[in-house]
Amino acid sequence: MRIIRANEILELTRRLILDAEFNIGVDVRAALEAALKRETAQPARLALEQILENQRIASEERTPLCQDTGMIVAFVELGQDARVESDAEGGFEEAIQAGARAAFYGGYLRASVVDDPLFERANTRDNSPAVIHARIVGGDRLRMLVMPKGFGSENMSAIRMLPPSAGREGAADFIVDTVRRAGSKPCPPTIVGVGIGGTFEQCALIAKKATARRVGSVHPDPRYAALEDECLARVNALGIGPAGYGGFTTSLAVHIDHAPTHIAGMPVAVNIVCHASRHAEGYI
Numbered sequence: 531m532r533i534i535r536a537n538e539i540l541e542l543t544r545r546l547i548l549d550a551e552f553n554i555g556v557d558v559r560a561a562l563e564a565a566l567k568r569e570t571a572q573p574a575r576l577a578l579e580q581i582l583e584n585q586r587i588a589s590e591e592r593t594p595l596c597q598d599t600g601m602i603v604a605f606v607e608l609g610q611d612a613r614v615e616s617d618a619e620g621g622f623e624e625a626i627q628a629g630a631r632a633a634f635y636g637g638y639l640r641a642s643v644v645d646d647p648l649f650e651r652a653n654t655r656d657n658s659p660a661v662i663h664a665r666i667v668g669g670d671r672l673r674m675l676v677m678p679k680g681f682g683s684e685n686m687s688a689i690r691m692l693p694p695s696a697g698r699e700g701a702a703d704f705i706v707d708t709v710r711r712a713g714s715k716p717c718p719p720t721i722v723g724v725g726i727g728g729t730f731e732q733c734a735l736i737a738k739k740a741t742a743r744r745v746g747s748v749h750p751d752p753r754y755a756a757l758e759d760e761c762l763a764r765v766n767a768l769g770i771g772p773a774g775y776g777g778f779t780t781s782l783a784v785h786i787d788h789a790p791t792h793i794a795g796m797p798v799a800v801n802i803v804c805h806a807s808r809h810a811e812g813y814i
C-alpha cells in the first residue's frame with residue numbers, strides 16, 4: 531500500500547490552481563493565434579490581439595488571466611492501492627480545501643464564493659470551498675485535474691432532458707441554440723463542452739470535463755467527431771465572434787463526451803468555458 535501524505539495533496543492542489551490561473555494551455559493559445567490569422571474585420575482582430583497580449587502578461591508576471599478567478603473545481607482519481615495519511619490540515623478533502631485556500635492567498639486571487647446561495651450570500655473571503663469530484667480507480671497514484679470556473683461562462687450552461695426521438699439533429703440544435711442564446715456573455719471565443727447521455731448529474735459532469743480536452747484533438751468515434759465539426763461550423767456561423775464583436779470565431783472547439791443512458795431518455799448538457807480556458811493536471 532502506497533502512502534500519500536495529505537500535505538502532498540495540499541501542495542499539488544495549490545500548484546495546479548496557480549498554474550491554471552496564470553497560464554493558458556499551448557493548445558488554446560495556438561487556436562487563438564490561428565483564429566487571428568482567419569479574422570479579417572478589425573474589431574475581431576483587436577479583441578483577439580488583446581486576449582493574446584493579456585495571456586502573455588499573465589504568464590510573464592504570474593498574475594491571474596482574469597479578475598474572475600473562478601470557483602475551483604477539482605476532479606480527483608485516487609488509486610485503490612494508495613492510502614492518504616492525514617497531516618495537520620486533516621485528510622483527503624481537507625487537504626484539497628487547504629490547497630485551494632493557499633492558492634487564493636499566495637496568488638492574490640479574488641474571493642468569488644458566497645456561502646449561502648439564496649439568502650445572506652456572504653463572501654467566504656478565501657474562495658472556499660472548492661468543488662471536489664473524487665473517484666476510486668486502479669493503481670496507486672493520485673491524479674488531479676483542477677478547473678477554476680468563472681461564472682460569466684458557467685451561467686450560460688444548460689441541460690435538457692431530450693427524448694431519444696430528438697436524435698442527432700435535436701442534440702445539435704440544442705448545442706448551437708445554447709451558444710446562440712449565450713451571445714457575448716461567456717467571453718468568446720469559447721470552448722463548448724457537451725455531455726450526451728448518462729443521468730442528469732452525470733451528463734453535466736461529463737460536459738464540464740469535456741471542456742478540458744486538448745483543443746485540436748479529434749474525437750476517437752468518427753460519428754461524434756463529425757457531430758463536433760458540424761456544431762463548431764454552425765456555432766461559428768452565428769457571427770458572435772471574439773468578445774462579441776462579430777467575426778468567424780465564436781468558439782475554438784466543440785468537445786463531446788458521451789455515456790450510456792436510460793432507454794427513455796437522451797440528456798444533453800452544454801458547459802461553456804471562455805477564452806480564459808483554465809485547467810491544469812498533475813499526479814502524485
Ligand code: SF4
Pocket residue numbers: 596597598599600679680681682683715716717804805806
Ligand atoms: S467568462 Fe472568463 S474571461 Fe469572462 S469574466 Fe468570466 S472568467 Fe473572465
